[in-house]
Amino acid sequence: MNLKKVAGSNSKHHVTLYALSTCGWCRRTKELLDQHNIEYQFIDVDLCIGEEREEVLNAVREINPRVSFPTIQIDDQVVVGFDEERIKKLLEI
Numbered sequence: 180m181n182l183k184k185v186a187g188s189n190s191k192h193h194v195t196l197y198a199l200s201t202c203g204w205c206r207r208t209k210e211l212l213d214q215h216n217i218e219y220q221f222i223d224v225d226l227c228i229g230e231e232r233e234e235v236l237n238a239v240r241e242i243n244p245r246v247s248f249p250t251i252q253i254d255d256q257v258v259v260g261f262d263e264e265r266i267k268k269l270l271e272i
Contacts, residue, residue, distance in 0.1 A: 180222065180231060180234050180235055180238065181222065181227075181231065182195065182220040182221065182222050183220065183221055183222065184218075184219075184220045185209075185212070185213070185217075185218065185219050185220070185221065186218055187212070187213075187215075187216040187217045187218035187219070188216045188218075189215060189216050189217045189218060189270075189272075190217075190218035191270075191271070192217075192253050192254050192269070192270055192271075193252075193253070193254055194212065194217060194218070194219035194220070194251065194252070194253050194270070195219065195220050195221070195251070195252045196208060196209065196212070196219055196220070196221035196222075196249060196250075196251045196252075197221070197222060197224055197235065197238070197239045197243075197248060197249065197250040197251070197252075198221055198222070198223050198224065198248055198249050199223060199224060199225045199248045199249075200223040200225055200226055201225065202248050202249065204248070204249055204260065204261040205223075205248055205249040205261075207261050208249045208251060208261050208266070209221065211261075211263060211266060211267075215270065215272045217270060217272075222235055224236065224239065224248065242257045243257060243259050245259070247259055247260065249261060251266065253266070253269040253270060254269070256269050
């Protein structure tokens with residue numbers, strides 16, 4: 180799985196974002212993380228092909244059986260959809 184890393188000065192939490200390149204809510208999630216200088220890794224699932232796409236979808240399915248986007252994992256917690264308040268609370272921002 181080819182996750183892209185986004186550097187940030189706030190690396191207190193392990194953050195992984197599963198997104199779609201065409202999803203407005205996914206873009207808003209990235210913007211929120213960027214605004215608060217959060218270090219995170221992400222992958223745009225719709226841009227994956229072949230075996231990598233299956234691998235990523237299986238990883239999402241394990242933490243979000245509905246396989247909806249954005250799906251964000253913060254440490255051991257999962258947030259499905261753009262839930263700004265919960266994301267901020269989990270990131271302590």
